[in-house]
Amino acid sequence: MVMEKIDGSVLKKAIINAAFILRQNKKIVDALNVFPVPDGDTGTNMSLTMDQAVKELEKISSNNLKKIADAAAWGSLMGARGNSGVILSQLFRGFAQGIPIHKYSITPMELAAAYKSGVDAAYRAVMRPVEGTILTVARETADRMIFEAKRNNNFETILQNTLIYGEKVLEKTPEMLKALKEAKVVDAGGKGLLFLLKGFYEAIKNPNIDLDFSSSEQNLQTINEEMHHNKELGQEIKYMYCTELFITGKEIDIESIKSELSNLGDSMIVIGMDELVKIHIHTNNPDKVLSCSLKWGELSKIKIDNMKIQHREIINGSNEDDRENYIEHLEDFKISKKNIGVIAVSQGKGLNEIFKSMGADIIEGGQSMNPSTEDILSTVEKNSSDNIIILPNNKNIILTAEQTKSLSNKNIYVIPTKSIPQGISALLAFNPELSVEENILNMKRNIKNVVSGEVTYAVRDTEWNGNKIKKGDILGIKDGDLLITGKEKEEVIFKLVALMTEGRQDGIITIYYGADIDDYSIQKTVEILAKKYKDFDIEYYFGGQNLYYYIVSVE
Structure with missing residues (x-):
């Protein structure tokens, strides 16, 4: 049977199976890493990124293609780890933007065009694209898919030929990068991408394929904003309702939403993309928040909590020691509130204490486990400052940190520290009495001396x-x-x-x-x-x- 169109259910299954095939083969991808040190390897990072995409897809009951593509894009964006994960998330983001709205099935040419849109987005996300990497394999396979789609309408044939061509492109990557040639390996990111394409192809070839994929196997962290908000609860609560929701729509104007909601409460967070936005706000008028949001699209995952009741339970439901600790932490939080916050990626009890003693908040991670976009964003939003300086302390985390800039309403600055010594040296130059611009200048200057x-x-x-x-x-x-x-x-x-x-x-x-x-x-x-x-x-x-x-x- 020739498949000339695919609907949302098939697309969803294909993406989930792609993630499954990558997970099965992530060690093969890890083994291709040229640098032989214990690090957040390419296969692991890409697989964890896809796990988060699957986690979002599992929440979607609709067969609307756009919603499915958006969910995969959002999940991969939040789960992105390492440079390979960030590039993969941008591929999905561009892919979602290229999927036609209000369509319940797409042709091979429409799929190929969306894939090409993803490649363009990935190239834009990298300041200095390097050929011989995942970017090359993605670009070449996207072009090939378009070429094949012009020749026939059979999804199975198009994807099979694209995959065969992709393998040939991958085999040429050592000729493009000296390090690959010397190590006698092909590019790890490109190999990971081909495993994803293989999984996608297998699901298209056999739409009744039995999927056994459990994202719960991975210890995926989610943003627990309420822990942060509980710290902020004082003896008197100005805004009663913690209101959260998602908007799904078209060309959602995040800045307009921020402007309209700004007078309705505090602790406001508005993050997301043109088609999917998450809102969090403390307000006395959740009805007005919902009314404003409805202008931009369909609402989902609406959650409204009465914080006075939560606060009463915290105080009355705990023993005297717990209440004392709660008040002590609350006072520490108030004292530490300042205009510039510094966040450092660190791993190890001693190193964590060193960074904390110098005034930095800690994101657990580093060489052996690169933190995700969501991990970094969560720490950013928990910090009380409006201006945040991030010290990645690892070259494979810099791009992930940069990605959080578009997801927060705070001013985020990434100092491109590539090591723990650079991070500590940068912190030594930090002075909370100076402006954020002066601090960034001094910190960047300091890392050059170490x-x-x-x-x-x-x-x-x-x-x-x-x-x-x-x-x-x-x-x-x-x-x-x-x-x-x-x-x-x-x-x-x-x-x-x-x-x-x-x-x-x-x-x-x-x-x-x-x-x-x-x-x-x-x-x-x-x-x-x-x-x-x-x-x-x-x-x-x-x-x-x-x-x-x-x-x-x-x-």
């Missing part, structure tokens, strides 16, 4: 800079470049510090030691370094990070 180093281990066999690396080898990384390979942690850190201090007569060497390093080992290491670098001040702190034995900074 050299970052890391000691970890290889998670796979590979080849890098002409050197063969075996799984389990100890690696020394300076400012993102893998420069040292050895068998012992101490051997590597000594060589790494030598490279980091090259050309310097004096300065400060700071070591943050991980969870796998005991007190004796770090003291012995510091003692040896102190004898060799007598003109340097050497400091060491417990970082508590996993997987990375040492994080080093030289200033």
Whole structure:
């Protein structure tokens, strides 16, 4: 049977199956990562991004194509992790924008055009697109799908030929990127995208395919705004009703909604896209909020809670110690309220405490688990400040942090810190008495003065800079470049510090030691370094990070 059109139920099933096939093969994608360090790998990041898309799709009962595409776009946007996840979310966002409104079925050409719209959106999201990556595979397969759709109307044939062509494009990626060629692998993101296309094709080929996909398997976090709002509850509540809802429509003007709702209450959050917007506000007139929202489209997931009742339950339903802790936290919250907030991505008990002691809020994550857009946005919205400075502290988190700018009504500034030492150095330059512009200038200037180093281990066999690396080898990384390979942690850190201090007569060497390093080992290491670098001040702190034995900074 030739399938010439697909409806919403088939599209939904195809996206869910695409996510399922990617999940099954994410380790294959992870193994293609060129950099052999423990990190938020491409397959894992893309799979977690798709899990969130599936989570949103599971909430949709309608077969309206636009609503299904919007749900997948919203879920992938909120779940986006790492650069590959952000690019994938933009593919879905553009795809949703390219789906015709008020249609219950689409032709192959309409699907191909929507896919092409997604590719264009993904390219726009990346400041300096690099060929030989997921972007190349996406662009080439979109063009091929359009080419195939002009020749016939059979969805199965079009997708099959597109997939075959995509495999050929993927095989050429090592010729486009030197690092891929040296490591003898194809691009991981491109491979992940082809797994998604394969899953999509299989569902189109067999519309009755039995799906067994449980997004609950993943520990997906959601924005728990009410925890933040409970902190704000004082002895007297000005606005009684916590009102939340979604608007689904066309060309929704977020700024107009903000303007109209601004006089109806406080703690207002209006985020989303042109076709799907979420509203949260504390108000005494939820009816007016609903009336305003109805102008822009269909309302769903309406939730109106009486905060006076919630507040009474918190105070009366807890014991004396709980009430004292509640009031103490409330006072801490009031005291900490300032115009500029700083949020840092960090992982490890010691590192978290260091960032907190310097005035930053913490997003748990880093090398081994990149936080999602939703994780970052949640922390942004919980912060009481109007101006937020984010320190990603990892190059694979910068793009995700940048993505939150369009999702919040706060002023968000991302300092492109690529390491923990850069993040700490940036925080040292922060002064809450200065303007946000002055702080950003000072913080960016400060990160240029620090050299970052890391000691970890290889998670796979590979080849890098002409050197063969075996799984389990100890690696020394300076400012993102893998420069040292050895068998012992101490051997590597000594060589790494030598490279980091090259050309310097004096300065400060700071070591943050991980969870796998005991007190004796770090003291012995510091003692040896102190004898060799007598003109340097050497400091060491417990970082508590996993997987990375040492994080080093030289200033």
